[in-house]
Amino acid sequence: MGLEAMVFCDCVEKGRLAVPHPYPQMLSIASNGSPEIRSKDPVKIEAHDNWMDLPPCKHEQMMLEGCELGNMSFISDLRSLLSGVLKKRGQACPVLLGKVLYSGTHTGDHLTVRDVRRLSNELDLLKGAQLSAAALPGDDARQIALAMRELRRLVKTALAVNKPIAF
Numbered sequence: 527m528g529l530e531a532m533v534f535c536d537c538v539e540k541g542r543l544a545v546p547h548p549y550p551q552m553l554s555i556a557s558n559g560s561p562e563i564r565s566k567d568p569v570k571i572e573a574h575d576n577w578m579d580l581p582p583c584k585h586e587q588m589m590l591e592g593c594e595l596g597n598m599s600f601i602s603d604l605r606s607l608l609s610g611v612l613k614k615r616g617q618a619c620p621v622l623l624g625k626v627l628y629s630g631t632h633t634g635d636h637l638t639v640r641d642v643r644r645l646s647n648e649l650d651l652l653k654g655a656q657l658s659a660a661a662l663p664g665d666d667a668r669q670i671a672l673a674m675r676e677l678r679r680l681v682k683t684a685l686a687v688n689k690p691i692a693f
Contacts, residue, residue, distance in 0.1 A: 533692070547574070557638075591679060646681045
């Protein structure tokens with residue numbers, strides 16, 4: 527199990543659906559950016575879920591981007607490493623450390639677009655930081671670089687479509 531992050535597409539908002547929703551008047555966008563149905567009726571919920579599985583647009587599960595940032599152990603080690611680097615530099619990254627890397631298994635939460643903008647600035651602060659393999663026993667620099675690159679890619683995508691990053 528690991529930390530997964532994703533950005534949902536904006537096809538509902540832009541009217542780019544190849545398959546119309548079975549209950550368009552009940553379709554809305556959840557705070558994490560995903561399409562949801564405003565109904566407690568199990569039949570309508572199942573119809574919505576089936577619609578999501580089609581997929582109704584060109585994006586599988588209506589996601590523009592998605593990735594696994596790392597397993598539970600790696601995320602914990604990365605958080606410790608980044609905390610140390612930031613402390614030495616006298617900097618803070620409250621979104622990265624407090625809302626992204628606070629747990630290697632959090633799910634069901636998200637970063638608001640405002641948080642995504644703040645995360646973008648925080649990642650820019652870390653561009654010159656030395657995040658070496660020696661600092662994380664058992665992992666190599668490529669895994670660290672990959673996680674940072676994936677986060678930057680998700681941030682860029684989220685900001686391009688003005689959507690949150692979901693976990």
